[in-house]
Amino acid sequence: MAMFEVRIHSRGGQGGVTAARLLALAAIRDGKYAVAFPFYGAERRGAPVVSYVRIDDHPIRVYSQIRNPDLILVLDPSVMDVVDVLQGMKPEGRVLLNGSEPRDMKGFPTLAVDLTGIALREQLVVAGNPILNTPVLGALAKMGIITLDSAKAAIREMFSDERNITAAETAYKELTV
Amino acid sequence: MLTVATGNKAVASAVKQACPSVVAAYPITPQTEIVEQIAEYVTSGELKSQYIAVESEHSAMAACIGASVTGVRTFTATSSHGLHYMHEMVNWAAGARLPIVMANVNRALGPGWNIWAEHTDAFQERDTGWLQVYVASVQEAYDATLMAFRIAEHESVLLPVMVNMDGFLLSHSMQPLQNVDIGDFIPPIHLPHAIDTSHPAGYGTLTGPEDYFRLRWDMERSMRDSVAVIRETQEDFAKRFGRKYDFVEEYRCDDADVVVIAMGTLGKEAEVAVDLLRKEGLKAGSMRIRWFRPFPHLDLSGRDVVVIDRDYSFGFGGVIARSLAATERVTPFSVIAGLGGQEVTYDDIAGFVRDRRPGEELWFGVNGNV
Structure with a gap:
């Protein structure tokens, strides 16, 4: 497999960095190499932020930012009003949106799953924010980027609350690929 | 784990x-x-x-x-x-x-x-x-x-x-x-000149010429x-x-005609540039200096040398480029790049190597007299 590069769009405080970390950890549990890193800026709560994940079969030596992602993950679709989330997208790139309906993303194959709804149903809310980064791992597993077993293993390594696992399983079931 | x-x-x-x-x-x-x-x-x-x-x-x-x-x-x-x-x-x-x-x-x-x-x-x-x-x-x-x-x-x-x-x-x-599990990898510390209250002594006293x-x-x-x-x-x-480290980490240097030298993360990114240049037919290699003090010896004889300095000594030059010019008697192409977190990609590094001009200094991203 060539290196697989993911760019995650969210707002400061929504857990985009933790989503990146969970994805990298799950990929490592799948036996791959992975790194996760935030955009090296001054993160502010509520401001649009990006974080990145690289997954490869070989050790990763690239430190520069991801310019041509294979997958764009949008945890908060409202950032699309102010950020061109498709910037630099590979021609064969895909999009995963948090939302109940897929949107037209300039023709790129786009999937949607209501992560916010899943988090609210599971009462996964911290400081008023629904937790999106654990259910999203289930969606990424459904897309074949990681295995569901590794997604669950990664979540369990970072969080003890089993509702996170239920949420990931629900996202796995609800996402139609 | x-x-x-x-x-x-x-x-x-x-x-x-x-x-x-x-x-x-x-x-x-x-x-x-x-x-x-x-x-x-x-x-x-x-x-x-x-x-x-x-x-x-x-x-x-x-x-x-x-x-x-x-x-x-x-x-x-x-x-x-x-x-x-x-x-x-x-x-x-x-x-x-x-x-x-x-x-x-x-x-x-x-x-x-x-x-x-x-x-x-x-x-x-x-x-x-x-x-x-x-x-x-x-x-x-x-x-x-x-x-x-x-x-x-x-x-x-x-x-x-x-x-x-x-x-x-x-x-x-x-x-x-x-x-x-480090076991006894780090032995217990023994400082021969440690202070001992039963044998009082002066430390840091005036020391003459x-x-x-x-x-x-x-x-x-x-x-x-x-x-x-x-x-x-x-x-x-x-x-x-099971993990090997040296003073300098060399990558594909054995038959290299040109070597790109960098430190820290740029030294790893340079390896990807080397792979790219090799595909183009250029015999490139990279050296990542790990130990800066004591400063290591690098085998650079008969090679073109490109040095990327993520640093600068004003009025003198890139610290690594100027150091190697002195210690290894080479004439590097000195690239000043990555200052203050400036983004430098493997494509950029490959470009430095392709366009190398031994003896000259390039400030990446600076055009003309800016």
Whole structure:
């Protein structure tokens, strides 16, 4: 497999960095190499932020930012009003949106799953924010980027609350690929 | 167990295992996570250590000096302006022959106010008598921190060691980390000149011209002796834990006609550029300088040399390019790139190599007389 590069769009405080970390950890549990890193800026709560994940079969030596992602993950679709989330997208790139309906993303194959709804149903809310980064791992597993077993293993390594696992399983079931 | 950690957490994890008796530190971005994590280890009891939350970096190093002189293991961490605030004490630590270990997360100096990666902060401490190593992965940050204690405390070294990693690029990057069971890899510390209240003696007293140079020469002798200690420590580390390190990490250099030299994360990114150039038919290789003090020997004879400096000495040049011009008598193409976290990709590095002009200096991103 060539290196697989993911760019995650969210707002400061929504857990985009933790989503990146969970994805990298799950990929490592799948036996791959992975790194996760935030955009090296001054993160502010509520401001649009990006974080990145690289997954490869070989050790990763690239430190520069991801310019041509294979997958764009949008945890908060409202950032699309102010950020061109498709910037630099590979021609064969895909999009995963948090939302109940897929949107037209300039023709790129786009999937949607209501992560916010899943988090609210599971009462996964911290400081008023629904937790999106654990259910999203289930969606990424459904897309074949990681295995569901590794997604669950990664979540369990970072969080003890089993509702996170239920949420990931629900996202796995609800996402139609 | 294989896990995922930031560079900062990896350093803290290694410090926990090395178990210093005293940690004195002051937080500064992008290093803060190291001392926060160590403070948590101390609070939770996982690390039996005295944590001294001081009011400045100058005091952090002073506290480490005070603790170290009693013969115990000490650690601190800093970055950029914090490093320079402690500069006076950084000199003192080396002159007093105290094997303090410090993590420095490389960050540019202001103004303009900048929190991103640059090596000038640590390079400005190059003449203090500290050993300096630069890492290029989270795993290496952990491994180098463990080795730093053993090297610093070795009886033929007894000089402090600074472990350097690129701000954000490593300090905040989450990568695989394999913790090891260190066993007796770091022997108990024994400081021959530790203070002993039953035998009172003066320290740091006035040293006249007839003696001072002897102390300086002794520092240099130990710096030279440290080469063998570093080699032996890295070899033992490889034997015990399976990960090999050298003074310089070479990549595809055996038959290389042109070698690109860099430090830290740029040294890893350069390897990808080398692969790209090889595909184009150019016999390229890369060397990542890990140990900056003692400064290593590089086999550059008969090769074109491209040096990327993430640093600058005003009125002189890129520190690594000018150093290699002096020590290896080469005429490098000197590229100044990555200052203050400037983005430099493997494509950019491949471009530096393709368009090399030996003897000239290029400031990446600067056009004309800007």
